Amino acid sequence: MPRPSTPLLSADRIRSAALAIIDRDGLDGLSMRKLAAELGVQAASLYGHVRTKDQLLNDIAASILQPVDMSGFDVDWREGLVRCARSYREALSAHPNIVPFLAYGPAGREESLRRLDILNGALVNAGWSRREATMIVAGLMFIVFGAALSSFSNGFSADPADYGDRFPNLDRAHLLPAVAAELDRDSFELTLAAFVRGL
Template sequence: MARPRTPLLSRELIRDVTLRLVDEYGLEAVSMRRIAAELGVRAPSLYSHYATKEELLDDIADTIGESVDVSGFEGDDWQEAIRLWARTYRAALAAHPNMVPFLASSPGTRPVSLRAADAIHGGLTRAGWPPRFATMIGASVKYIVIGSAITSFAGGFDDHIDTYNERYPHLSQAHRLREYAAEIDADGFELILESFLHGLAERYDSLRSTETPGSETAGT
């Protein structure tokens, strides 16, 4: 029997091809028609697997989200759990920066994101954080990670020495930043993460010290 002239479509194949196109060209440049052309099929063939492009991107978002590790929140060390979560979250987004705007939008409607949020909130509240603080911690980590993943501070500088050395004397070495952008960005992320955790630890100790028997602090 002759082989089919078009590939056998599956959700996994469509996801993989779409993500590759998004990584290379960006979200706005990728349409169902372009995805179909890349697969060697007609666009209607895709709709038996995904009703809309939005549904396809949601599935890709869930796939990326599965690499984010929130297992630490099952244990007793909430700081180490946050470290593991934040680092794997950043790695997942940094691997696909063109997907970050979509990943950052409406995460509360996606099953993988909801399961992660449930694990994080549950772990923090079990550790003694009041629910409101647990929610704010989750939001704060999201701000730190997305800010780190979506742009490069060091990569934004010109690598020509003449750009800075006369007009901006305090930036006389700024032309070297792009060369070390990955290292600086990674270390900058670790600096803010550890500073954030240090501040949280102080707040945690303060909250615990003000609790009294029968207090409602942990539930507000």
């Protein structure tokens, strides 16, 4: 029997191709028809591996978030929050176009619910009420998702003339895009430290 000219489909291959489309074209750019064309198959072939586009997105999310570090809670709840937040931001920052999908919440994603269960349990065991634990986790997610979704520093023009005398306190704002990655990271760290210290 001759070897097929198109490599056989697999869940991993489908997820990788779909994520590449999302990274390149955004969430709205992903359709099952476009994904099938990218893989060199008919759209109907995909449905043997994924039932719906939402299931595919949930599978991609689980794959992206798999490296999130939940190990710090055996040391201290503060250390757990910091490790979780840093690794969460790192995972999301690599694929910012999928962040809006993830921001809707964890429903249907077993691994996300497991992480939230660990977070809430660690906080309740440390003495926080269930309501407070929920609010702390929500606050942490606001920080993480906000940091992963956009770059504050890249939002500035690199032309000094755009600021001039009209904005005297922004006279160095044109320098921000050149140090965006560093400044965005340091700003995230400052906010995370202030959040945890405030708690």
